[in-house]
Amino acid sequence: METALPKTPWKRQVLFLAVLLLVWEVDCEAIRYSLPEETESGYLLANLAKDLGLRVGELATRGARMHFKGNKQLLQLDVKTGDLLVYEKLDREVLCGGTDPCILHFQLLLENPVHIFQTDLQLTDINDHSPEFPDREMLLRIPESAQPGTVFPLKAAQDFDIGRNTIQNYTISPNANFHVVTRHRGGERRHPELVLDKALDREEQPELRLTLTALDGGAPPRSGTMTVCIEVVDINDNAPQFAQSLYEVQVPEDSPLNSLVVTVSAQDLDSGTHGKITYALFHDDDLFETFVIDEITGEIHLKRALDFEASRYFNMEIIASDSDGFSGKCTVAVEVVDMNDNAPELTLSKLTSSIPENSPETVVAVFSVFDPDSGDNGRMVCSIQNDLPFFLKPTFKNFYTLVTEGPLDRESRDEYYQYEVCLTGESANKEFKFLNPIIPPNVIQDTQQYFTLGS
Template identity: 80%
Template sequence: METALAKTPQKRQVIFLALLLLLWEAGSETIRYSMPEETGSGSFVANLAKDLGLRVGELAPRGARIHYKGNKQLLQLDIKTGSLLLSEKLDREVLCGATDPCILQFQLLLENPVQFFQADLQLTDINDHSPEFLEREMLLKIPESVQPGTVFPLKIAQDLDIGSNTVQNYTISPNSYFHVVAHNRGDGRKYPELVLDKALDREEQPELSLTLTALDGGAPPRSGTTTIRIEVVDINDNAPEFLQSLYEVQVPENSPLNSLVVRVSARDLDAGTYGTVAYTLFQGDEVTQPFVIDEITGDIRLKKALDFETTQYYNVEIAATDGGGLSGKCTVIIQVVDVNDNAPELTMSTLTSSTPENSPEIVVAIFSVSDPDSGDNGKMVCSIQNDLPFLLKPTFKNFYTLVTESPLDRETRSEYNITITVTDMGTPRLKTEHNITVLVSDVNDNAPAFTQTSYTSKNLILTLFDYLLNLMWVHTVKGHNKARCLFFQRYYYLHTSVGK
């Protein structure tokens, strides 16, 4: 009996080590799934149990659950069939914006015994958005002296879709003066340019109105239109030129509103109205880009707040237009610099409020930590108080298990208040604390003890006799033998009165 009890802790240690090996192996491979966005709620994604080589019947007893960052439940697991289903219709543009590919990472957590499996769900784009121009009308003032072949940049159309489903081409309504060509931008989007085919004559036709159409690559394609209004003006033979064609600047994400980002400058050799330059945000998406430019000075300032975790850089195009309608452009690349503005987050997956005493290495809690910041600002360290018989053990990336370091003794201490502290490595360091209470449950590990170490012969005999009578009384009551119960009760009272 003693040998079997002595081997039990060793066997549990071996099982725990094997569990850690299983966790490591589980984290080394990732199962990947793919499905189109806008798929209906309740749609079947995959049989997760089958793909992981698990029996369907073991999901419920092992406490299977899906875990991923955030509180919104996008996926659900049918523990009866092992099927992975959509909890709601998923919109790729809402979940990932312009990020491509759009991948949702999640884990399958098995609590008994603890085991993790990493999985990814990639949402593929469908053509559910049409191209859209931010303005219903573009105004171009073109001098009549402009030579055929001259190119006029036009504002781009926005399309929330990606890949071939975004804007692929531009067309212009039939006319005898212009045609349109499309070019690739550095970020993969296409922008239109208007090309003059024959010289304009203000006296013959002072104004033109053209329809610009943006087409995406869907099947069938979607489209959006805007009007180009062209005013033919008198001679202006010099277009503004920027001192730099490319500006690059870094801006901390916690910069205050209205702070200066950069100043651009263009010059025009013409005099008077034709030499006066006005600055505008040209190719930029004025709805989403948090910048504004001073029309006169060229100062670009911060207007909606920056967030490194949302957007890390902006590609802004600036136009300088003179009084005659000629324009030049430059590109401003603005890189958002991360600051430590997000405290770590702790998500508790499993919490055991009561732990039996005398048991080695019991799992008390399983939790995950996250920090949306980057670099050292997103690196985290977990700790608990040093004077507690508990250990924090990393199990998977950003997952930790809280276990007992040694067997607990309820008679020594019946309750522990544990503070889990998660600290990032940024400057200044931010931390999150999570408090849990663990109760130590009792086991029958203490034998009865006499209240005194020595007795006189008379007292000893009476004491032992009392003990035996009490013991027989208890067993008799438990056995529900009323006659024997009455006998022992009377005999006990008689003995007690004689002893006294």
């Protein structure tokens, strides 16, 4: 029997670990590439081996593999040549929605020896979407007593592109009574408003039909249209007014359906039928699927379920209308509060089935953990039980390696069952446990998988 090497003093172990982590962080500086969305599959993005300073064929000999967030393959690596190719067309709107810039993160893992490189791909927007209105027609009922300068809100179009490729301006078909202005209230979305230039005369012209056009900033620009039908009605000289122009509310993402979000309130100085107010949501289809408003009380309730990871903010335009079409408008800003509603996920990248004895700090397995929640709810710390001759070494952004703690003695014990290695952790002050993250329990029971110590 060979004599086991003496254990490294505790202070030397800590110093060694600190130096190793510092070197690891320096080596893991991200490499960033840029690519227009919708680029054809097979497009040569770069030679990753050359950019990393690796020799031709070194990726293959060192067991290189790509790791993508969510395990969705976006790029393809030719380990023989080092070429990095587009695996399939990448749609920026699908992958990033309205987030700008759109940056996709992935890692290159070299197994022998273990090394991890962080790589980022920025998808730039192309003008591949046209503005679209929620409806083909919109009805406005405007009293003939309306004075020049009166402003009427119009429905906004939606364009999934960003930056200059999204909606920049609105125009209206030429007429003597109205012009349109484009309002920018923060963010990228622009809203049209119809401004009355000349008083209406119902007896002269009881109805107008105008074409509203939304234009984006592409070259050439894309456009979308909607017909604005204007019905001129008789006198009703007071419009509903809201108690406040902006309502701000925070709603936990785990709120049950039909929960009360907020109550808006408007008042009309007119009496009788002219002063009767009805409330309505005035926005796109996504909000109609998420929220519902009581047209009489102004109570806004939760309708389909909230998901902080999918949508963190909602801005609703609420219209209060009276019987003759006079209307007032307010904005409801809803902030979704994150809850710890996602379980951490573990992905195994490497597993060693045979461990040489008397080889301290041998890498047994490499894995990563991921929690979709944000802030403290997504922060994780992993550990294993103390009675095993292994320890977890954090590497880079939730990557861990399972390493032998010291020299192992085959004559004392020649195998360790994988189900003995149980990962536990903590996320947002809640403990969780990965039971046998390396081999599923039913496989262990059937095949009795284990680590073998070589002599």
